[in-house]
Amino acid sequence: MADQLYIGIDSGTQGCKVVVVSRSLGKVIAENSSPHTLMENERGGREQDPAVWVTALETALESALSQSLRLVKDGQVKAIGVSGQQHGFVPLDRDGQVIRPAKLWCDTETVPQCTTITERLGGEEATIAAIGNTIAAGFTASKILWLKENEPENYRRLHTILLPHDYLNYWLSGEFSAEHGDASGTAFYDVRNRQWSQFALSAIDPENDLLAMLPPLRDPHQPAGRIRPELAAKWNIPSDVLISSGGGDNMMAAIGTGNVSPGVVTASLGTSGTIYAHSNTPVIDSRGELAAFCSSSGGWLPLVCTMNVTVATELVRNLFGLSLKEFTQTIAASHVGSGGILLLPFFNGERTPALPNGSATLHGMSTTNFTKANLCRAAMEGVTFGLRYGMEVLERNAIAPNEIRLVGGGAKSPVWRQIVADVFGTPVVSPLTTEAGALGSALQAMWCHETTQGSKATLGEICDRFIKLDQESRCQPDEGRRQQYGDIYSRYQQLEGELRRINS
Incomplete structure (x- = not known):
């Protein structure tokens, strides 16, 4: 019997990632990525030509599909799911x-x-x-x-x-949804x-x-359409391949971390930072700091977003011309608190707190602490403090984590995972597949396909089968560092409060 394959596409700000999931092997068997370019202006404009998304999607998908069919020679693609930047x-x-x-x-x-x-x-x-x-x-x-x-x-x-993912669904299927x-x-x-x-x-x-x-709204288990015949022929896949409803990148990453029922909190260290949890009822924040989203699994997804995570760390890394390995080693050479230097990382303004016209600030520099190691660590600590503020917004709305599932590019750094555990005072672990958006898209596509075939399998059951945690990535908070970071975070909040009038 031919193996059933499911393709997950995650079209983000920085690029497109594609994974192929094998039902029989129960795991991702191929993946690839292709970069995007960004158009910026000094007025705050950030734009992309959707043709860039299509080109990157085709490049990454064709490579991943070729890899998968070499590994599973009788594999047959059944469905494709798309995650897009919101x-x-x-x-x-x-x-x-x-x-x-x-x-x-x-x-x-x-x-x-x-x-x-x-x-x-x-x-x-x-x-x-x-x-x-x-x-x-x-x-x-x-x-x-x-x-x-x-x-x-x-x-x-x-x-x-x-929306971006709607457009890619349209390009794949020829139908609006x-x-x-x-x-x-x-x-x-x-x-x-x-x-x-x-x-x-x-x-x-x-x-x-x-x-x-x-376009008309689809429920998460409903297909957006089927693959366009010309694409099926070009990629040599069946003409009846389903395109699932897909969703925003955060919604798909929630699925890709098993965050489809209450009790799990996911944090993403990507271009932006997000922290969110599943809810069976709407969660509306009277202060408006929490995004009251729906999930792409049939419930709701209360979420807090910060605009600057790897934006800030990449700016500092590139300033010093460091590789990722060198950047991590440099941060490890510094100590908790970066020698007293604080970074408010509002390079793109900020959403939480709402400071769209805000700008980044370095504070606390002296002749003795102004070192490469301290500046690198200050960037990593600063964006993590921003996410801690987001967690406090969730806690204010009765959502508290027992464990944080960490995803995104930053989650690959052991140093950063430990900083998150210490700053939040909460255990941290990453899934084995850290490309949660792409994996979530593939699993939603599987759910969509199974539903159309009359299966009663739930998305939660599918997640339990395919999502495994990387126990080697697990970090426990150190009590001493947790207390240190508590004091430093108070300074961070004080600095942000003092500068809010200027940044508003």
Whole structure:
């Protein structure tokens, strides 16, 4: 009997990662990646041409598929799942063609439009009451109004509004669809009632019917479509391969870490930082600091996002021309607290706390502590303090971890994993497959395929079969360092508070 293969695609800010999962072997049997390029400006604009995503997807998928079929010669692809960076705005014209580059989650050029939409909705409290979230800088809603106000000719061509993963599903299948988890990060989606919000859409544009430009919503177990015939022929895969509903990168990473039932907390050390947990009911933060998302597994996914994680560490690493190994060794040569140096890592502004116009700050330097090792460690500690603030927001909303499952590029560093354990005072462990977004996409695709075949298997059961924790990655907090970091974190909070007026 032919082995059943499932492809998971994770199209992020920095690149596209693809994994192939074998049902019979119960593991990832092939993976590959391809980089993306980013367009930036000094106004806070962060954009990518969706054609870049497609090129990277094809490059990574073809390589991973070739690897897998060499290992499993009778393997047959059954379904493909896509994880995409959240909040991006892909505008299409009547012919389904991209009108302009996509504005991304890390774009802060649309801050004035956030204010306008919030005012039209009756203020922040009324906005949270209506949709469950604030109109955060980076969410999709403000990008649409920005296009209307800044590029009216392009706006007049607008016919379909898609998120990045929606666009890749469209490219793969030829069909328009959206999914509740990713849709909940747009700020024009009603999180409590799991539907598009006409109220919010009317605040973005009172004159046009934006609801008609949005694709239909799919439940997470439902397919978005089937592979386009020309792609099936090009990749030599069956013509009936399913494209699952997919979801946002955080939603897929939740699946990829087994975070599909209450009690598990996942933290991601990627370009941005996220920390989140599954809930069976909506979790709405009255202060608006917690993103009240839906999950891509049928529930909700309360989440806190910080804008700068590997952004900050990579800037410092590249400044000193260090390899990843040298960077880790340099940090290990420093000590807790980086000799007194603190970094507020707001290089891209910040979402939590809400400081879209914020900038990074180094504090506490002297003639004796101004060393390469201390500056490198200060970057790693600073972004970890930012995530600790996010954990406190979750705890304020009655979500507390017994263990943190750490994913993302930063999770591969033993030094960083230990810093996270000590700063949070909580055990940390990584899954064996750290590319959680891609793995989660493959497992959701498997669930989708099994459901269409009449199986009653739950996503939780599938996760239990395929997700294994890397016990060698486990880090326990050291009580002495935990107390030290508690004092340093208090200094970090004090510094951020003193500078908030300047960064607002």
